Each structure stands twice: as C-alpha cells, then as structure tokens.
Amino acid sequence: MIFNYKYQGLKQTRLGFGDALVKIGENNDKIIALCADLTESLCMTNFSKKFPKRFFQIGIAESNMIGIASGLSINGYIPYTGTFANFSTSRVYDQIRQSVSYSNKNVKICASHSGISLGEDGATHQSLEDIGLMKMLPGMTVINTCDYNQTYEATIAISKYNGPVYLRFGRPEVANFTKKNSFKIGKALLLKEGKDVTIISTGHLVWESIEAANFLLKEGIDCEVINIHTIKPLDEKFILKSVLKTRCLITAEEHNYIGGLGESIAGLLSKKLPTLQYFVAVNDMFGESGKPKELMKKYKITTKDIIKKVNKIFKKKINK
Amino acid sequence: MNNIFELKNLCTQVRRDILRMIYYANSGHPGGSLGCTEFFVALYKKIMNYTSNPFKIEGKNEDVFFLSNGHISPVYYSILSRSGFFNIKELYSFRKINSRLQGHPTNHEGLPGIRISSGSLGQGMSVSIGYAISKKLNNDPYLVYSLHGDGELNEGQIWEAILYAGAKKIDNYIATIDYNKKQIDGSTDDVLPMGNLKKKFESFDWEVLEEYEGNNIEKVINILLKAKKKTKKNKPVVIILHTKMGYGVDFMYDNHIWHGKPINKEQLYKSLEKLPETIGDF
Numbered sequence: 001m002i003f004n005y006k007y008q009g010l011k012q013t014r015l016g017f018g019d020a021l022v023k024i025g026e027n028n029d030k031i032i033a034l035c036a037d038l039t040e041s042l043c044m045t046n047f048s049k050k051f052p053k054r055f056f057q058i059g060i061a062e063s064n065m066i067g068i069a070s071g072l073s074i075n076g077y078i079p080y081t082g083t084f085a086n087f088s089t090s091r092v093y094d095q096i097r098q099s100v101s102y103s104n105k106n107v108k109i110c111a112s113h114s115g116i117s118l119g120e121d122g123a124t125h126q127s128l129e130d131i132g133l134m135k136m137l138p139g140m141t142v143i144n145t146c147d148y149n150q151t152y153e154a155t156i157a158i159s160k161y162n163g164p165v166y167l168r169f170g171r172p173e174v175a176n177f178t179k180k181n182s183f184k185i186g187k188a189l190l191l192k193e194g195k196d197v198t199i200i201s202t203g204h205l206v207w208e209s210i211e212a213a214n215f216l217l218k219e220g221i222d223c224e225v226i227n228i229h230t231i232k233p234l235d236e237k238f239i240l241k242s243v244l245k246t247r248c249l250i251t252a253e254e255h256n257y258i259g260g261l262g263e264s265i266a267g268l269l270s271k272k273l274p275t276l277q278y279f280v281a282v283n284d285m286f287g288e289s290g291k292p293k294e295l296m297k298k299y300k301i302t303t304k305d306i307i308k309k310v311n312k313i314f315k316k317k318i319n320k
Numbered sequence: 321m322n323n324i325f326e327l328k329n330l331c332t333q334v335r336r337d338i339l340r341m342i343y344y345a346n347s348g349h350p351g352g353s354l355g356c357t358e359f360f361v362a363l364y365k366k367i368m369n370y371t372s373n374p375f376k377i378e379g380k381n382e383d384v385f386f387l388s389n390g391h392i393s394p395v396y397y398s399i400l401s402r403s404g405f406f407n408i409k410e411l412y413s414f415r416k417i418n419s420r421l422q423g424h425p426t427n428h429e430g431l432p433g434i435r436i437s438s439g440s441l442g443q444g445m446s447v448s449i450g451y452a453i454s455k456k457l458n459n460d461p462y463l464v465y466s467l468h469g470d471g472e473l474n475e476g477q478i479w480e481a482i483l484y485a486g487a488k489k490i491d492n493y494i495a496t497i498d499y500n501k502k503q504i505d506g507s508t509d510d511v512l513p514m515g516n517l518k519k520k521f522e523s524f525d526w527e528v529l530e531e532y533e534g535n536n537i538e539k540v541i542n543i544l545l546k547a548k549k550k551t552k553k554n555k556p557v558v559i560i561l562h563t564k565m566g567y568g569v570d571f572m573y574d575n576h577i578w579h580g581k582p583i584n585k586e587q588l589y590k591s592l593e594k595l596p597e598t599i600g601d602f
Contacts, residue, residue, distance in 0.1 A: 056453070061480035067446020068453065068484075071386075074435050075378050075454035094440050095477070099447055102428055103437045 002193045004179065005210065008149075011176040013169035013204075014112040016151030018043025021080060023152075024159045025051050031159060032079040034069055036062045041171075042082035042112050062087045066095040066107070073105040078159055081107065085114035085127035085168055089134055100164045101137040108158050109134075110167045114144070115254030116287040116295045117204055118171040126287035132259020134166040135232045141185065142232040144168040144253075144261070146206035148176040150229060153183035161185055168203065170254075172292050175207040178227075186230045188238035194224035197310050197317075198242045201252035202228050202261045205280065205301060209252050212306035221314050231261050236268055243269065248276050248317045250309050254301055257281035276316060278309040327365060327537050330402065331357050332597040335568045337398035337411055340601065343588040345415035348423070351565040351578035352469060353395035355500050355535065359561060360399040362540040363465060367548070372404035375432035383462045384451060386436065388444020389469035389498065390424035391580065396434075397421050401602075405433035411602040442475025444468060445495060449485050452493040463551055464493045471503030474512050485556040486525030494547045494557045499534070500565040502576040517560055527555040534563035568595055 025031045025047055033047045034056045048055040058065040062083055069079035081088065088111035089096070100107045116126045135142045141163060145151040151169045158165045182189055191206070192213050201209040206227045213223040224242050228235065243249055251262035257279040269275045282299050296302050334357050342348035364370075368383035376382075387396050394414065401408045406420075413419035420431040424439025435451075438444050448466040455462060472478065485493065497517070501508045508514060521528045527550045531543040543559055550557045565579070566572025569591045583591065 053457070058484065059480075061477075061484065063443075063477040064446045064449075064480035064484055067443050067477065067481065068450035070436065071447040071450020071452070072454045074447075074451055075380065075458065077454055077457070079450075095443055095446075098437050098440045099443050102426065104428065105436070 002190065004189070004191050005177040006179060008176045010173040011148035012171065012173050013145055013148055013151040014043050014171060016145070016148040017110060017112070017155050017167070017169055018046060020152040020155035021047045022050055024156055025054065028078070028159060029054070030076060030078050032056065032072055032077050034058055034065050034079055034081045036060055036065050036083045036087065038083050041084070042110070044082050062092045063095045066092045067099050069107045070099040070103065070105045073107050079107050080110050082110050082112070084125060085111035085130045086125055089127065089130040089166070093133060097137060101140050104139055105164060106162050108165045108167060110155070112169055113171045114168045115170060115204060116282065116299060117254060117292040119292045119295065120289050122289040123286040128256045128282050128287065129259055130168060131231055131255050131261065132263070135259070135264065139164060140232065141165045141230065142168070143185065143230050144203040145229055146203055146227055147174060147178055149178045149180070150183050153181070154229065157183060157185050170204055174204055177207060177210070183229065186233050186235060188235035189227040189229065191227055192223065192225040194222040194246070196222045196246060197314050198224045198226065198246040198249040199252060199306065199310065200226045200228055200239065200249060200261070200265060202231060204254050205252040208303040209306055211303040212310060215303070215307055216310055221310060223310060228261055231264055234264055234268060236272070239265060239268060240273055243273055243275050248313045250278050250280060250306060250313060252280035252301070252306055255281055256284055258284055276313060278313050280305050280309055324538060327361055329597045329599060330365065331361050331537060332568070332595045333599045334361060334395060334398045334402065335595050336592060336598060336601060338394040339569070339583060339588055339591050341394045341397070341411050341414040342582050343585070344412060346582045347415050348394055348582060349391040349580045350394070350583065351502065351572060351576070352389065352392040352498060352500065354569060354572065355563040355565045355567050356392055356395050356467065356498050357568070358535050358537045358540045359467065359496060359498070359563070360395050362537060362544055364399045364403045366541050367544045368465065369462065372433065375405055377427065377435050379435065380458065381460055381462060383465065384435070385465040386438070386444045386448045386451070387425060387467055388438055389441060389467060389472050390438030393421070393423065393425045396425055400433035406431065408600070408602045441469070441472040442477040445478055445481035445485070448493060448495065449481055449490050452490050455492055463548065466495045468495060468497050469503070470497055470499045470501060470508050470514070471511070473497070473514055482521065482524045482526070489554045490556045491552050491554050494551065494559065496559040496561050498563055499560050500563045502565045502574070502579065504576070504579050506576055521558050525555060527553070527557045528560065529557065530560040532562045534561040535567045570594060
C-alpha cells in the first residue's frame with residue numbers, strides 16, 4: 001500500500017508562496033511582484049526587499065494592479081499579483097476576463113486567505129466562490145495548493161508555464177506533508193492507494209482527507225486519497241481510473257459546492273462514468289467570523305465530515 | 321507621409337473606411353471613430369516610430385499605442401491597415417463571423433497591431449502604465465500612448481490609474497482624452513458632470529495639455545509633438561483633445577445618437593459624397 005506523504009509539521013501555505021517567489025526572483029529577472037497593500041499578509045516582504053526594482057506597491061487598487069500586470073506581461077515580464085482571494089477574483093473579475101484571460105496574458109494571479117479558514121475577518125473577506133469564477137474563464141489555469149511544499153513548488157512551476165494562472169492558497173498554519181518534486185501542473189497526486197472509496201480533495205481539505213482515510217482504514221474501509229491541486233485543466237484520466245476501481249467518491253474542498261472541484265468532477269463523471277458522489281464543501285452559504293477550526297466545524301468541512309460521508313457512501317455501495 | 325495635403329486626404333479616406341465598414345457590418349460605432357480620425361492619422365503617420373510588418377507584440381524599441389475605448393475600433397482598424405499592419409481588404413470582415421476584426425479590438429484572433437483586448441471600459445490606462453513600466457525596466461527610450469473616451473472617465477479604475485501614474489511618475493507615457501463631451505445617453509455634462517478635467521489631472525500630478533481643435537490635423541500633430549517634449553520629466557502627460565463626435569459627416573456632427581448606430585445605404589452614399597477624396601477604397 002502506498003502512503004505517498006510525510007508529515008513535516010505545521011506551516012502556512014502562503015509562506016511557501018513568499019519563499020518561492022524570492023527563489024524564482026533570484027533565477028529569473030523577468031519575475032515581477034505586485035501587491036495591493038497586503039505585502040506582509042502575502043509574505044511578499046522578502047521579495048520586495050531583495051528586488052525593490054521588480055516589486056510594485058500598487059495601493060488598494062486591485063483593478064489597476066491587474067491592468068498593470070497585464071501591461072507588464074506584454075513585454076515578456078512574468079508578473080505575480082498578490083492580494084486576498086476575494087480581492088484577487090470577484091473584485092476584479094472583468095479586468096481579469098478582458099485584460100488577462102481573453103487577451104491571453106502571462107499573468108499569475110496569486111491569492112492568499114482563500115476559503116473560510118482566514119477566520120475572524122468574516123464573510124466579506126472569505127472567498128468561497130473564487131474557484132468557480134476562475135475556472136469559467138477560457139484559458140485560465142486554476143491551482144489550489146494544500147500545504148507549504150506544494151505552494152512552494154506550484155509558485156515555481158507556474159513561472160515556467162506561459163499563460164494566465166490563478167494560484168489559490170490560505171492563511172493559517174496547516175500540516176505540511178507533500179513530498180519534494182511531487183507537484184506538476186495538471187497532474188493528480190496520489191497520496192494513498194485504496195480500493196473501497198475514492199476521496200478527491202484540494203487545498204486545506206487534503207490533510208483532513210488523509211486523516212479521514214487513516215481513521216477509516218482501522219474501521220475496515222480502504223480509501224484512495226487523491227489530491228487534485230490543478231482544478232483546471234483537470235487530470236481526467238487519473239480520476240476516471242480511480243473511480244472505475246472504487247465506483248464511488250467523496251470530493252472535499254474549502255469552497256462552495258457550486259462551482260468548486262466537486263462540481264468539475266461531477267461534470268466529468270456525468271459524461272464519462274456516472275458515479276455516486278458526495279460533496280464535503282460549503283453548502284451555498286456565506287461564512288462568518290470565528291476561529292478557523294470553529295468555522296470548519298460549523299460549515300461541515302472537517303475530517304469528521306469526510307468520515308461521515310465515506311461511511312454513508314460505502315454503505316450505499318455495498319448494499320447495491 | 322509629410323505633406324499636410326496627403327494627411328488630410330488620408331483622414332478623408334479613413335472616414336470613408338469607417339463608414340463603409342459600419343455599413344457592411346450594419347453595426348459599429350461611427351461617432352467617436354470619425355471624431356478621432358485626425359488623432360489616429362497624426363499618431364500613426366507623424367508621431368510614432370514603429371514597425372508594422374513584421375508586427376511584434378512585445379513592442380521592444382518602438383513606440384506603442386493602446387486603445388482603451390475599444391468601441392471606436394473602425395478608425396483603429398482603418399489606420400492599422402493603412403499603415404501596413406494587415407491588408408486593407410480585410411476591413412471587409414469587420415464584425416463578421418470568423419473575422420480578426422472583432423467588434424471591439426482584441427489580440428485574441430491575432431490581428432497585427434493589437435496587443436490587448438479592450439471594449440469593457442476603463443482598463444486601458446492601467447495596461448498602458450504596466451507597459452510603460454516594462455519599457456523603463458528595459459531602458460527602452462520609446463514612448464507609450466493611449467486613447468480614452470471622456471465618457472470612459474466615469475469608470476473608477478481610470479482614477480486608480482490616474483492616481484498611480486502621477487504618484488509613481490510614469491513619465492514615458494502620453495494619454496489622450498477624446499473630449500467630445502458626448503456619451504451614449506447624451507452629453508457628458510448631463511450623464512455625470514466631470515467638472516474641470518484639466519484641474520483634476522493637474523491635481524493628480526499630471527502634465528496637462530489641451531487642444532481645442534482636435535479635428536485639425538496640423539493642430540493635432542503639434543500638440544502631440546509638444547506632449548512628446550514634456551515626457552521624461554517626472555510626470556505622465558495627458559492631452560485633453562477637444563473633438564466633435566461624427567466629424568466629417570454633417571448629419572452626425574456633434575450628435576450623441578451616432579455613438580453606436582449603423583448607417584443605411586442612403587446615409588452611406590450621402591456621407592461618402594461629403595468625403596470625396598479616395599486613395600483607394602477597400
């Protein structure tokens with residue numbers, strides 16, 4: 001049995017972004033960073049100090065930031081914009097649509113504080129629809145990373161990919177567990193092999209999925225855990241292969257169930273392999289203030305919720 | 321093209337192109353296109369240094385122009401084709417299926433001369449600033465130009481950009497405002513009065529030039545030359561260019577209803593009669 005991960009302590013995903021940004025800045029003088037007055041929150045401070053000529057403080061003007069990034073990219077620069085997920089997407093949707101996506105510009109839209117796990121700031125700052133918004137844009141690559149290592153590797157990988165990218169990560173400290181060189185744009189990551197139920201998850205829910213699978217293994221349910229970090233383009237082959245084996249799946253994500261990873265997979269399966277699927281996701285609601293863990297619990301996106309849904313779907317499968 | 325007589329003839333030809341394109345498509349925006357004809361002819365024939373063929377989207381070591389008010393695409397397409405970016409015959413395809421000449425300009429279909437999409441208003445100044453910064457990073461001495469509608473200044477993003485360009489001294493950049501005082505719903509003063517535009521730009525730390533005869537080719541060339549001299553002095557430069565919507569066609573002159581209205585056959589011939597000189601219609 002493959003267990004393709006190793007727990008390495010707690011670390012913020014956004015720190016992986018900040019560290020990698022410095023790394024690619026050292027190796028490629030075309031890398032530019034732009035920020036809308038959230039330099040510290042996005043962990044862009046080190047880049048701004050090390051490469052002051054390639055760091056642009058735009059002020060609280062996200063629309064202008066997207067436009068400036070787009071303009072920079074025309075001349076071969078690789079701009080990384082940084083702000084919270086909400087202000088990176090819904091606030092500037094038309095700017096991204098016209099000046100980045102439709103114009104096919106090599107802009108990397110990097111978003112921290114995604115989902116509800118940013119906590120106390122509440123619903124105005126919590127982004128539960130951004131994956132949906134971004135995946136609907138033709139030509140946009142959508143990546144939601146699950147830990148420090150993956151965010152680090154994704155930040156580097158997108159610099160080598162030519163085209164618009166939405167990179168989504170988070171605020172809190174979470175388990176760091178993916179192995180070195182395990183990230184490839186568009187390639188699913190198999191974390192644990194199993195035969196009974198497939199769990200496919202993205203972002204902060206990946207570690208919860210591993211925990212759920214380990215618990216369930218002791219209960220006699222052998223889950224396959226797959227991390228889909230690249231929601232678009234989706235690694236269809238890998239998903240179909242697993243679902244063909246298990247014939248049921250759970251998707252888990254810190255996002256509205258409408259528009260998220262689960263919906264993308266349901267769309268795929270309805271065409272190619274109709275399969276019973278349960279969603280662990282936010283149930284079409286806005287978030288609220290609270291501690292991250294309290295919020296995850298209230299909005300039913302925890303290890304326990306995954307376990308519950310796996311039990312339910314597995315029962316249904318064997319009683320068929 | 322040095323001769324003013326030739327440039328005037330080209331303006332007439334561009335206006336003929338605009339009217340014929342909009343007539344054949346039975347759709348498009350004649351008013352602003354006709355009003356900005358002198359600006360485009362001056363910019364592409366007298367002011368900017370650029371290579372049209374082969375067109376290089378990066379625009380290194382050449383002057384670069386961005387159209388922010390993308391709806392006046394007919395005048396843009398006409399001058400691009402008549403400056404060698406693509407064949408004049410392609411003007412026929414304007415707004416038709418499978419065309420590179422989309423209703424609003426885009427690089428999406430690979431039309432030479434166009435580096436970004438515009439149409440949804442208010443985005444072109446931010447793009448121009450980003451591009452101007454890239455030229456500074458490259459130590460590229462050439463300039464960046466952009467055009468914006470006055471109605472477009474209603475958009476909030478424009479003011480983010482105006483603030484940024486002034487504050488960060490984007491001084492290799494000349495923006496022009498097509499100040500025809502008209503927008504779709506009527507006069508700009510009726511829709512949303514913008515007060516003293518010159519003072520507004522000045523208070524945002526821009527170098528402001530104003531030209532009251534924006535449909536006089538010699539005056540337009542002169543103001544652009546003057547603007548060029550004002551660059552690289554720690555301030556972005558803006559030209560408030562007073563133009564007349566629908567200039568050159570009497571029944572469209574200074575009338576906002578021609579913002580985005582096509583013309584019928586009778587109107588086409590009536591208009592073309594007013595604009596007799598041709599260099600060669602498409």
